[in-house]
Amino acid sequence: MSLDSFVIRGKKRASGGEVCSSETRGSGKKRKVEDVKSSDDKSQLPWKKLRAENLDLDYVRLYSKKEADDLLKELENALEYNTGHLARVQMFGKWIDIPRKQVAHGEAGLSYTFSGNTIPARPWNPALTRIRDYISSVTGFDFNFVLVNRYKDGCDYMGEHKDDEKDLVQGYPIASLSLGQPRDFYFKHQDSRGKNAARKIDIVKLELEHGGLLLMNPPTNQFWYHALPQRKKLGNVRINMTFRKMNPSVCKPVKQGISPK
DSSP states (O other): OOHHHHBOOSSOBOTTSOBOGGGSOOOSSOOEEEEOOOOGGGTTOOOEEEEETTEEEEEEEOSOHHHHHHHHHHHHHHOOOOOGGGGEEEETTEEEEOSSEEEEEESTTOEEEETTEEEEOBOOOHHHHHHHHHHHHHHSOOOSEEEEEEESSTTOOEEEEOOOOTTBOTTOOEEEEEEESOEEEEEEEGGGOSTTOSOOOOOEEEEEOTTEEEEEETTHHHHEEEEEOOOTTOOSOEEEEEEEOBOTTTSOOOOTTOOOO
């Protein structure tokens, strides 16, 4: 994988032919991109490093196409996604359906609270356990929770947000594994959002490949929002897993009577 395929510069066309001009504006400081030499704590994989102001990312193609194809097929058969109340979030005082499918797995008693809802962890299944253990072996970090998002096609998306909730262990990275349809993914600094932004800071835009692992290191989620925009011309499924370290003493208990199905 070339470095240019990791970092998308300027108004590059996304897969499917759209021009992403609304998400590539910005000027000022240039991004610092560098290769990361192989090291014992991250195996002998060809990691790439991306840095900007208070942004620290590592990326690697973790699985071959064949391996990623097999994992995607296995997860499509193994995962059951939340419905009803657990498939909704609160935005600006209103409850809306999540524009994708979602489920969480992890250690007993853990949950993840965001956008007005608390998502309980279902037990680990064999496929997610194998993936978790492999990611831990190549990153050196242990994870006790995974949030899974399934995008049926390019119409499903994820809006701008930061993963900085109180129930996450502070100062711990989040490992994001993508399977299926490659999608563009961007980071926007909190000071550069909106029409009256205080500063002009370049948006950082990546393409997340089939089998690719993105490690979001601290303090990234304290300062940078990230999103997966709609790409309506893309027709294939994508499953993303974000492996996290939750703090059991902070996680909210799951309300009785609410089924995870």
